[in-house]
Amino acid sequence: MPNIKSAKKRVLTNKRKEDENIVVESKMKNSIKKLERLVKDGNKEECAKELTVTLKNIDKAENIGIIKKNNAGRKKSRLTKMVNEIK
Numbered sequence: 001m002p003n004i005k006s007a008k009k010r011v012l013t014n015k016r017k018e019d020e021n022i023v024v025e026s027k028m029k030n031s032i033k034k035l036e037r038l039v040k041d042g043n044k045e046e047c048a049k050e051l052t053v054t055l056k057n058i059d060k061a062e063n064i065g066i067i068k069k070n071n072a073g074r075k076k077s078r079l080t081k082m083v084n085e086i087k
Helices: 005-041 044-064 069-084
Strands: none
Touching: 005 044, 005 069, 044 069
C-alpha cells in the first residue's frame, strides 16, 4: 500500500479507470458476439442495425485506448464483410 498522498490518489484513479475500461470492453465484445449470432441466423435487416451499434462500440474502445487503431480497423472490416456476405 502506498504511503505518499499522490500515490494513494493514483491507486484510486487507476481503479476507477480500470472499471470504466472493463465496461466499455465488455460492451464491445458482447455486441460483436451478438452480431456474429445474427449473421449465423442469417437475418440481414437485424444484422445491418446491429452492425452500426457494434462499429460504434469498437470506435469508442479505440478512442479510449482499450484496443489499438489497426485492431479496431481489422475487427470492423471483418464484421462488415461478414454482414455483406449474407444473402
